[in-house]
Amino acid sequence: MIYEICVDSIEGVAVARDAGASRVELCASLIEGGITPSRGMIRVARMVSGIKLHVIIRPRGGDFLFSDAEFDVMAADVETVKAEGADGVVIGQLTADGLIDVERTRRLIAMARPMSVTFHRAFDMTPDPFAALEGLIELGVDRILTSGQEATALEGLPLITNLIKSAGDRIIIMPGGGITARNAERIAMSAKPKEMHFAALEQEVSGMRFRRHHVFMGGELRPAEYDRLVTSETTIRAVMKRAQ
Secondary structure, three states, X not given: OEEEEEEOOHHHHHHHHHHOOOEEEEOXXXXXXXXXXXXXXXXXXXXXXXXXXXXXXXXXXXXXXXXXXXXXXHHHHHHHXXXXXXXXXXXXXXXXXXXXXXXXXXXXXXXXXXXXXXXXXHHHHOOOHHHHHHHHHHHOOOEEEEOOOOOOOOOOHHHHHHHHHHHOOOOEEEEXXXXXXXXXXXXXXXXXXXXXXXXXXXXXXXXXXXXXXXXOOOOOOOOOXXXXXEEOHHHHXXXXXXXX
8 A cells, every 4th residue: 555645844744754654745725625835845845855745736725627827827836846856746627517627637747747647636526527537547647536526535435446446457546535543444445445645634732932812814714823733653653554
């Protein structure tokens, strides 16, 4: 089993490596589901040896229907990630009808090569997962990250299992979404995936002694100002142990 850990910090990259993971998906703003990190973060993450680095290409949170200007940003970000020496990119874009945006996806894949290409959970917003599967195989995508078109991979396990059977050796189906030490074994035994994706975040209290509790840096929907989620080596090891 290849384990990919979703991280949003340089410390998370090192923790994932030390826990024995094969790869990280580097993101910013996981509260939005992950957006493209800065060039500085990508560059420093690439300095962490002993683990593969895939970088999400997503200019904003929300849906996957991107404007021309947003696509230009995505194309520039692919070039940046490639120049910084990453091993892969994680992309996903749809039409207004929820179909794979074939032409734009083809363009990003061509730009990204020889890096590996993952199509992320935009796949879970398509109306026909098996049609989307065949389309992504035809485009030459290396893997699909999916929760089985449900809120979590456990809830979407029946579809994930069928997608893996339908895909065969033509593309990797990588379960992801809400995978924990409590459900990893069931997902692994049922779907028998070759790869698994999960975050391993634990709450960490801020080291700030002086605090101004009535002032916030975000909007109404915001994480706690003085707490943050950090990647946990213990949690990674627990999930990997259960999945094996």
